[in-house]
Amino acid sequence: MMHQTIRSGSPTLSDDRDAHLRLDGLTKRYGDSVAVAALDLAVPKGELVALLGPSGCGKTTTLRMVAGLIKPTDGRIVVASQDITQVPTYRRDMGLVFQSYALFPHMTVAKNVAFGLEMRSLPKPEIERRVKEALAMVRLEALAERKPRELSGGQQQRVALARALVIRPSILLLDEPLSNLDAKLRDEMRNEIRDIQQSLGITAVFVTHDQVEALSMCDKVVVMRGGKLEQMGTPVEVYEHPATPFVASFVGRTNRLEGIAQGDGRVAIGSMAVQVPGRPGGKVEIMIRPHRMKLVDVGSGEDAASEGVNRLAGSLTRVTFVGDLLQYHVDVDGTEIVVEAASDHGRGFRKVGAPVAVLWRVEDTMVFGRGA
Ligand SMILES: Nc1ncnc2c1ncn2[C@@H]1O[C@H](COP(=O)(O)OP(=O)(O)O)[C@@H](O)[C@H]1O
Ligand SMILES: [Mg+2]
Structure with a gap:
């Protein structure tokens, strides 16, 4: 078989009406350069999808457009059949985790996690209950009163994860969340994030340049190159049946x-x-x-x-x-x-x-x- 003839990607709008998150010709241009070029993508409800590709291929730009932090030049973002392209960030109902933990240094762990709920003016007992629940999820109940500087990198990233999840977002967005951690911790956190994502049944997009991370954690892998989707498929599909030489050499050694x-x-x-x-x-x-x-x-x-x-x-x-x-x-x-x-x-x-x-x-x- 000729591998170039196998295209498991290029989702069309007709076959993914039940996608929870859909990108439709999503494009971002900066002057003459194109960071993201007419990206079509469908993420089914409850799936963890990796955006995988080398540095500069447009992963972060894509994720930030989904989050509402960057305005697309063209295209649409659809969540649960609703076009949210023009909806402001704070009303998008998305949880974000970045590579840098971006915690408030002067606030305790509990306060950091409570922040999003306080912004939403939830009743105090409700906030306390949900913060406890979120900290339990990431196994940090015992450290609730510490400040971020009193935590290890892995613990800080777990706080960031709890803070993203505590608002019960409909979509979780993670941008290279494990890149600052050492190898062993990265392995542990991979499993932990995957377990939490599956137990909540939350739709998630995970940006990474690390093929092992993408293959081992995610339901689907979207391989990106130069702002474009090169191939989308299950981890086994993209590894065993790469659509292009680029995918073959980026996803695994060749x-x-x-x-x-x-x-x-x-x-x-x-x-x-x-x-x-x-x-x-x-x-x-x-x-x-x-x-x-x-x-x-x-x-x-x-x-x-x-x-x-x-x-x-x-x-x-x-x-x-x-x-x-x-x-x-x-x-x-x-x-x-x-x-x-x-x-x-x-x-x-x-x-x-x-x-x-x-x-x-x-x-x-x-x-x-x-x-x-
Ligand atoms: N604010 C900006 N102005 C101009 N170019 C940008 C800006 N942000 C990103 N880019 C360019 O867009 C491309 C994609 O960037 P990015 O999405 O950060 O890639 P990745 O996250 O895959 O490493 C890169 O070529 C980058 O230089
Ligand atoms: Mg990036």
């Missing part, structure tokens, strides 16, 4: 080779040839995930191409030990291929410079046309 398709399912790569799924023609790029490849010693019993298995010969240039993985760097005719294998107690080191072969299954080969 090896990339250029070749000329022979029209019979074979692709010539320099003096070598490999088999690919389908019958592409012309110039193609093929991509293979490093963990789907296997490194073998030339001349060993395992070193044989067989039906459904591709083989490229090269030489080993580097072995990197990264704890759970070994990464073998192989020079194949001037192109670097990386093969990953479980490190198995550090065993598996090989001599750099040795002739090796790389094997992988034909079905694990992703193929993309390179245009005319």
